[in-house]
Amino acid sequence: MGKSVKISAVIPARYGSTRFEGKPLALILGKPMVQYVYEGVCQSRLIDEVFIATDDQRIMEVVKSFGGKAVLTSPNHPTGTDRVAEVAQNLRAEIIVNVQGDEPLIKGRIIDQAIRPLLRDQELLVSTLMTRIEEVKDWLSPNIVKVVVNRENDALYFSRSPIPLPRDLNVERLLSNPSKGKEFLPKKVFKHIGVYVFRRKFLLRFSKMKPTPLEKLEKLEQLRALENGVRIKVIPVRYEPLCVDIPDDIRKVEEFLSSQSI
Numbered sequence: 001m002g003k004s005v006k007i008s009a010v011i012p013a014r015y016g017s018t019r020f021e022g023k024p025l026a027l028i029l030g031k032p033m034v035q036y037v038y039e040g041v042c043q044s045r046l047i048d049e050v051f052i053a054t055d056d057q058r059i060m061e062v063v064k065s066f067g068g069k070a071v072l073t074s075p076n077h078p079t080g081t082d083r084v085a086e087v088a089q090n091l092r093a094e095i096i097v098n099v100q101g102d103e104p105l106i107k108g109r110i111i112d113q114a115i116r117p118l119l120r121d122q123e124l125l126v127s128t129l130m131t132r133i134e135e136v137k138d139w140l141s142p143n144i145v146k147v148v149v150n151r152e153n154d155a156l157y158f159s160r161s162p163i164p165l166p167r168d169l170n171v172e173r174l175l176s177n178p179s180k181g182k183e184f185l186p187k188k189v190f191k192h193i194g195v196y197v198f199r200r201k202f203l204l205r206f207s208k209m210k211p212t213p214l215e216k217l218e219k220l221e222q223l224r225a226l227e228n229g230v231r232i233k234v235i236p237v238r239y240e241p242l243c244v245d246i247p248d249d250i251r252k253v254e255e256f257l258s259s260q261s262i
Contacts, residue, residue: 008093012080015056036104043108085207100194127233129193
């Protein structure tokens with residue numbers, strides 16, 4: 001399959017957040033975060049059109065102000081994927097890219113690496129990204145999602161736990177002094193990056209599947225696909241995501257961007 005297929009990207013941007021209300025509109029060096037994400041996705045060489053999927057008129061107006069395309073969606077969606085699926089119902093694209101709205105540093109070239117496997121393999125329904133974990137604190141953190149893959153880079157499992165876990169590792173000792181535990185970090189451990197590329201027909205089917213036991217346990221949607229026997233291709237990339245979950249994360253992103261402009 002060549003690039004003759006149409007590819008659309010949808011960025012879910014919800015206003016209400018228990019940890020950071022109005023997060024998509026939070027200013028980073030004077031520019032709303034949702035604009036950073038939008039512009040990063042627009043750098044893609046493979047994506048034909050980019051939409052912001054939101055439940056709030058304020059976000060709609062801001063997106064229109066910087067020339068972006070926004071779609072008003074239901075406020076009742078439990079997940080960002082459901083919000084993306086609502087928009088995808090009215091799109092003619094064969095491939096839908098779901099880019100998380102809280103990754104202001106995301107770049108089009110990174111997203112393109114997730115898209116290419118679906119262009120090469122017509123049987124593949126979904127792909128995503130991963131990057132090497134370099135810090136023990138990230139490996140141990142339940143807020144960082146880890147992924148283990150087979151030799152073909154198909155996902156075996158996603159987890160909030162540190163996987164793979166060496167049997168003889170003394171985790172309690174490591175937790176007591178994680179800064180000195182880098183030598184215990186397995187050589188190939190990966191964190192998941194929240195970019196998903198779906199074949200549109202599968203996305204619409206996926207959004208209607210019932211949540212599965214492991215998904216509910218780990219609070220990870222992608223496990224729903226694995227539990228239903230769906231293969232997920234996971235592409236390794238060199239990219240360190242700086243996600244914005246709480247207001248203090250804005251400062252970290254600004255410090256990074258300022259350091260890049262020096």
